[in-house]
Amino acid sequence: MKNAHVLSRSITDAGAVQFLVHVPDLYLGEYEYVVVSAVSVPHSGPETYLFPSDQDGDITDWGELPGSQRGTLDTGRVLLDAGLRVTRFDPNLLEILSDEEYA
Numbered sequence: 001m002k003n004a005h006v007l008s009r010s011i012t013d014a015g016a017v018q019f020l021v022h023v024p025d026l027y028l029g030e031y032e033y034v035v036v037s038a039v040s041v042p043h044s045g046p047e048t049y050l051f052p053s054d055q056d057g058d059i060t061d062w063g064e065l066p067g068s069q070r071g072t073l074d075t076g077r078v079l080l081d082a083g084l085r086v087t088r089f090d091p092n093l094l095e096i097l098s099d100e101e102y103a
Contacts, residue, residue: 002027004079005088008057015039019075020057023084028066035059038073046071048078 005022012018016039027034031052038048049068051059067082079086 001083001085003087004084006086010057012037012039017073017075018057020053021079021084021086022055027082027084031065033057034065036075036079038075038078040073044070046073048072048075050078050082 002023002025004027005024006019007022008020010018010020016037018035018037021034021036023032023034026032027050033053033055035051035053035057036048037051038046040046047068047070050065051063052061052065053059065082067078067084069078069081072078076086
């Protein structure tokens with residue numbers, strides 16, 4: 001399990017809720033920053049994906065990283081399942097999303 005620090009939260013024009021996450025010990029041994037993105041896609045359903053990013057939260061590769069999941073909007077669960085434990089965050093910033101929030 002690697003420590004992860006949530007640095008920011010944003011909502012895209014497509015309605016995806018995204019968190020910029022700093023992983024000091026590198027996710028998958030390669031990525032210092034990842035974006036966890038949760039969105040409900042028409043005709044496809046909910047998905048929460050991990051993408052590599054830079055320190056500003058700009059996604060550097062749109063190929064989803066291992067740990068991404070379809071069928072959920074729970075960013076906290078996806079991070080945990082990916083082996084990332086959130087150890088630092090602003091309580092006003094981080095909200096663990098649930099499917100009910102998108103109903």
